Amino acid sequence: MIKLLHVEDDADIREIAEMALGLSGEFEIVQCESGEAALAKVESYTPDVVLLDMMMPGMTGRQTLEQMRKKAAFADIPAIFMTARAQHAEIEELLDTGAAEVISKPFDPMTLGDQIKNAIGRAD
Incomplete structure (x- = not known):
């Protein structure tokens, strides 16, 4: 079972991702609606992978990841960004x-699990 922390401010996207990943039975999904909520959650939860929305009110996905990386347990956890602004330069x-990995929105719910597993495999 892959422990996934999903940080996304849009409730509809959280629901779609949870349904898509939950159907596979391969993911244990914990969701947070903001970077601040995610930082509070990781005090007691260490995922195998973090899926972060890039643009959120308050902290961006990048800022959230930077704060997580300050914790030793999070130094090597694969992070995947989801963004609607998937310009080549930003992805790079x-x-x-x-x-x-960087996943463009709108994403394909049918391939999301495989995209995450592939990214984890490359990160190992």
Whole structure:
């Protein structure tokens, strides 16, 4: 079972991702609606992978990941960003900052689980 922390401010996207990943039976999904909520959650929960929305009110996905990376347990956890602004330069920048994958929105719910598993495999 892959422990996934999903950080996304849009409730509809959280629901779609949870349904898509839940159907596979391969993921244990914990969801947070903001970077701040995710930082509070990781005090007691260490996922195998983090799926982060890039643009959120308050903290961005990148800022959230930077804060998580300050914790030793999170130094090597694969991080995947989801963004509606998937410009080539931005994708390259996110990959350069240590993202295992960048998934464009709208995403395909049918392939989301495989995209996450592939990113984890590349990060190992």
